[in-house]
Structure formats: C-alpha cells, structure tokens
Amino acid sequence: MAIERSEHDSGPNDSGGDDYDIVIVGGGVSGPSAGIYTARAGMDTCILDRGPSSLARCAYLANYPGFPGGIDVPTFRALCRAHAEAAGCRYISDMVVSVRREDTGDDDQDRIVEDGANGEDDENEDGGRTSGNFLVETADGRAIETPRVMIATKDDTTYLEALNDEAMFVTESYGGETARYFDSEYVDDDGRTRVPGLYVTGPLSGCLDQAITSAGHGATVGFSVITDWLVDRGYPRALARGYWDWLSKAKTRSDDWTEHTRAFVERSVPEDASDERIERLVAELRAHTDALFIPEAEVTRRTRRGHRRLLEHIDDAVIEAYLDDRADDE
Numbered sequence: 001m002a003i004e005r006s007e008h009d010s011g012p013n014d015s016g017g018d019d020y021d022i023v024i025v026g027g028g029v030s031g032p033s034a035g036i037y038t039a040r041a042g043m044d045t046c047i048l049d050r051g052p053s054s055l056a057r058c059a060y061l062a063n064y065p066g067f068p069g070g071i072d073v074p075t076f077r078a079l080c081r082a083h084a085e086a087a088g089c090r091y092i093s094d095m096v097v098s099v100r101r102e103d104t105g106d107d108d109q110d111r112i113v114e115d116g117a118n119g120e121d122d123e124n125e126d127g128g129r130t131s132g133n134f135l136v137e138t139a140d141g142r143a144i145e146t147p148r149v150m151i152a153t154k155d156d157t158t159y160l161e162a163l164n165d166e167a168m169f170v171t172e173s174y175g176g177e178t179a180r181y182f183d184s185e186y187v188d189d190d191g192r193t194r195v196p197g198l199y200v201t202g203p204l205s206g207c208l209d210q211a212i213t214s215a216g217h218g219a220t221v222g223f224s225v226i227t228d229w230l231v232d233r234g235y236p237r238a239l240a241r242g243y244w245d246w247l248s249k250a251k252t253r254s255d256d257w258t259e260h261t262r263a264f265v266e267r268s269v270p271e272d273a274s275d276e277r278i279e280r281l282v283a284e285l286r287a288h289t290d291a292l293f294i295p296e297a298e299v300t301r302r303t304r305r306g307h308r309r310l311l312e313h314i315d316d317a318v319i320e321a322y323l324d325d326r327a328d329d330e
Helices: 030-040 073-087 158-163 211-232 257-268 275-290 296-311 316-329
Strands: 022-025 045-048 090-092 096-101 134-138 143-146 149-151 169-174 177-182 198-200
Touching (some): 198 211
Parallel strands (some): 045 090
Antiparallel strands (some): 096 134, 134 143
C-alpha cells in the first residue's frame, strides 16, 4: 500500500509497456480524481484521454472551491493532469474505440453478477477476485490488457457495446428518433457494476453534472477500486475498506498506534488466519501508516513545492504584474 511514489519516479511502465492495474477512460475531472488515489495507493494507473470533454466546452469554472476568482478551464485541466501525473498516472493521448472482456476460461473471473452490482456483499468475502480481464482497443491501434477499467466519460459510450450486456443500455425516443444511452442504474453508489472489474464514475453514473461533484465521485470510485484491488491481493475486505489517504503531522501520532494497527488487523482477518498472514498484514499496514505521518520540516518543504507547482501554470506576465502591484502598494 505505497502511499506515494518517489519524486524522482516518473511513474509506472517507464519501459513503455502497456501493463496496468487499471485503465481509466476519460481525463475530464472524475478520471484524474480517481487516478490520483489509485496511483498513490501503488496501482499502475493509465488514463486514456483524447475524446470530447464536456468540461472543455465550459466557458469558465466559477464555482470550484479553492479558486475565489474562478479559474479558466484550460488551466484547471492542466492542473488536474499535472496532479495525476505527479501521483504516478500515465497519460496516453488516444481515443478508446472498444472495451471487451477477454475469455480466460475462468468462470468466476468472467462472470456477470446477475443479482445486483458487484459490491461489498460479493460471494467471495475474503480474498475472492473482484477483477476481470479486459482488452481496451484504441483508435491508434493500441490493445491494452487490464484487470480493471473505469469509465469516466460522459457522452459517447458506443465503445462499451463490445461488452455485450444489454442491461447496460436503455433505449429512448425523442422527436421521433430513437437512441441508446448508458443506463446509470447499471452502476451502484460506489461506482461498481454487474461486471467485476468494470467501474463507472462521473455524470454517466448518475452523479450531479458539476465539476466538484464529478471530482468527489471520482475519489469515491477510486477508493472502491483500491478496496477491490487489495481484496484481490489477499486482504480481508474489512481491512481493505479501512484504507485511507491523508497526511498528518508526525507530532500528532500517539505512542500506542502500533498496537492499534495490530488490533485492527486481528479484528479483520478470519479466525483461522495463520500467524504468518497476520504478521504480513500488520507489517504492510504499519508501513502504510508510517508514510502518512510527516515532520514539520517536510510540511514546510511540501508547502513550498506545492506553491511552485501552482506558479508553473500561471502566465509569467500575470505574476510580474501582481508583483508590481504589490510593490506599488508598499
């Protein structure tokens, strides 16, 4: 459960290979939001982004928290991408033309959950597979195999037709014309679907069509993916659901945190869990926790680095004009 990659690590797949834990289709708001969390968790994450974007059609973003004067859409999108790449995501400028399931011969892996979305009541509560086996094909001829796909687009979903699940779509008529649309009822509140390993985030899933709600939903679905990924790696679901990602000041850490970690693991594993398994989980959880507490000097360093990263996306002339105005005021 690596919480962050090294600043000198350019991200997954430096060799150029296409081998990812998850492929996210769409780079608007919800896609990068989810990718930031999955990449920080240690998942090799790819974002495919070259289709039409509803955000790109927005004139100006006036209501996203943190920007009291609003922010222009190109700068906001550039910030989203820079953040996702810094977390470890790999961006590929390519349009997805088809997502299909590969036939593995594994009935459990290739199943469709007929009685609801593939959520926390999955038949394999402790260690069962929550992923699938997908082939993502693109306009530029890429064929990417991945166990998980997240759909973060809004408009055209014809590339999902190859999944051959009629329950995914509804047919509606307007003005005498009939069209097929993705059915948001196909998705549960956490972004899971009837197909193990297939997730949907953003307005396509039924969330409010606003940038901030799309970002929040992307994070929610990102955590669903992380939970399922950890379950596939052998974590008890109760422990996998307890994954978290926020940085705290080292001085706030209590001395009994180590014992809390062990107690959490022991409550989460089955009664017949081996001592070896318990010790492995305790060690991984402690390493994860250690990475989440940082000293004051590191807080200061990150603050300065964060400010500089923001300045990289502001026009130099604007910065110079602001400094001149400050000098005049003084």
